[in-house]
Amino acid sequence: MFKKLDPLLHSELRLAVMSVLLGLKEADFNYIKEQTQATAGNLSVQLDKLAQAGYISVEKGFEGKRPKTTCRITPAGIQAFENYVESLKDYIKR
Amino acid sequence: MFKKLDPLLHSELRLAVMSVLLGLKEADFNYIKEQTQATAGNLSVQLDKLAQAGYISVEKGFEGKRPKTTCRITPAGIQAFENYVESLKDYIKR
DNA sequence: TAATTTGGTTTATATTATAAACTTATTTAT
DNA sequence: ATAAATAAGTTTATAATATAAACCAAATTA
Numbered sequence: 001m002f003k004k005l006d007p008l009l010h011s012e013l014r015l016a017v018m019s020v021l022l023g024l025k026e027a028d029f030n031y032i033k034e035q036t037q038a039t040a041g042n043l044s045v046q047l048d049k050l051a052q053a054g055y056i057s058v059e060k061g062f063e064g065k066r067p068k069t070t071c072r073i074t075p076a077g078i079q080a081f082e083n084y085v086e087s088l089k090d091y092i093k094r
Numbered sequence: 095m096f097k098k099l100d101p102l103l104h105s106e107l108r109l110a111v112m113s114v115l116l117g118l119k120e121a122d123f124n125y126i127k128e129q130t131q132a133t134a135g136n137l138s139v140q141l142d143k144l145a146q147a148g149y150i151s152v153e154k155g156f157e158g159k160r161p162k163t164t165c166r167i168t169p170a171g172i173q174a175f176e177n178y179v180e181s182l183k184d185y186i187k188r
Numbered sequence: 189t190a191a192t193t194t195g196g197t198t199t200a201t202a203t204t205a206t207a208a209a210c211t212t213a214t215t216t217a218t
Numbered sequence: 219a220t221a222a223a224t225a226a227g228t229t230t231a232t233a234a235t236a237t238a239a240a241c242c243a244a245a246t247t248a
Contacts, residue, residue, distance in 0.1 A: 001129060001130075001131075002106075002110045002113070002129075002130060002131070004106075005106050007203095007204090010104070010106065011204080011205075012096075012098075012099050012104060012205090013205080013206090015185045015186075016096045016185060019096070019184070019185045019186070029226070029227070030225090030226075030227095033226095035095055035096075036095075036096060037095075037096070038206095039206075039207060039208090040226070040227060040228085041206075041207060041208075041209090041227085041228075041229080041230095042205070042206050042207070043227090044226095044227060044228055044229090045204095045205080045206080045228090045229090046205085046206095048228095060227095065213080065214065066213085066214075066225065066226070067212095067213085067225085067226055067227070068226085069226080069227075085186045088182070088186070090113070091109045091110060091113045092109075092113070092179045092182065101234095101235090105235080105236075106236090107236080107237090123195070123196070124194090124195075124196095132237095133237070133238060133239090134195075134196060134197085135196085135197075135198080135199095135237075135238060135239075135240090136236070136237050136238070137196090138195095138196065138197055138198085139197090139198090139235095139236080139237085140236085142197095154196095158245095159244080159245065160194065160195070160244085160245075161194085161195055161196070161243095161244085162195080163195080163196075189248100190247100190248085191246100191247085191248075192245100192246080192247070192248090193244105193245080193246070193247085194243100194244085194245075194246090195242105195243095195244090195245100196241105196242090196243095197240105197241080197242075197243105198239105198240085198241070198242090199238105199239085199240075199241085200237100200238090200239080200240090201236100201237085201238085201239090202235100202236085202237080202238100203234105203235080203236075203237090204233100204234080204235070204236085205232100205233085205234075205235085206231100206232085206233080206234090207230105207231090207232085207233095208229105208230085208231080208232095209228105209229085209230075209231090210227105210228080210229070210230090211226100211227085211228075211229090212225100212226090212227090212228100213224105213225085213226090214223100214224080214225075214226100215222100215223080215224070215225090216221100216222085216223075216224090217220100217221085217222075217223090218219100218220085218221080218222095
């Protein structure tokens with residue numbers, strides 16, 4: 001009846017992160033932070049979890065002398081997101 | 095950008111409960127338990143939270159000699175559910 | 189009358205989410 | 219030159235949540 005919701009995606013911030021990344025080829029830490037209105041600490045933790053799950057890739061580099069963290073959604077991430085949305089329909093369809 | 099998701103509804107079990115109740119005039123504890131595949135303890139706790147929030151009403155009565163808990167969604171609950179679904183669209187629309 | 193079932197509630201634990209505090213390096217101002 | 223402020227995150231501590239296990243009372247069945 002009700003499909004299980006992927007707990008990694010059923011989180012307000014992580015879902016917002018995935019939503020931001022879906023629309024884009026890549027996005028850096030601060031852009032995601034602005035779009036999601038997250039605190040840096042919270043975002044850092046949640047990006048780690050998404051990366052651990054293989055839903056995003058995180059690349060740490062530099063822009064000039066400043067560190068720059070760039071994130072991309074992976075094919076597995078896209079698939080997981082689609083599954084999540086599909087599962088959600090059980091809950092919200094009328 | 096991303097609307098805040100009502101934390102009372104952004105919970106797998108509570109959302110499933112609301113989803114069940116939306117389709118029905120009323121439902122008793124065990125029916126909801128079956129539909130959602132929840133344990134009794136978990137369901138009891140989550141029904142309390144929904145009732146505290148005024149999203150459902152819970153009526154404890156008897157059927158014959160056996161206790162029977164009947165739940166109904168309230169107008170506030172319907173409104174909250176609709177708001178939640180509307181907010182979700184920010185996150186899942188492509 | 190002892191064991192089992194029904195219909196739950198309460199309590200304890202594990203997991204999560206989140207913010208606050210901290211770190212390291214870079215600019216900017218004095 | 220050096221002190222203060224800013225940038226870009228990470229780590230750690232705390233609060234909130236979800237969940238199952240343990241429990242309880244009444245009714246039914248063996």
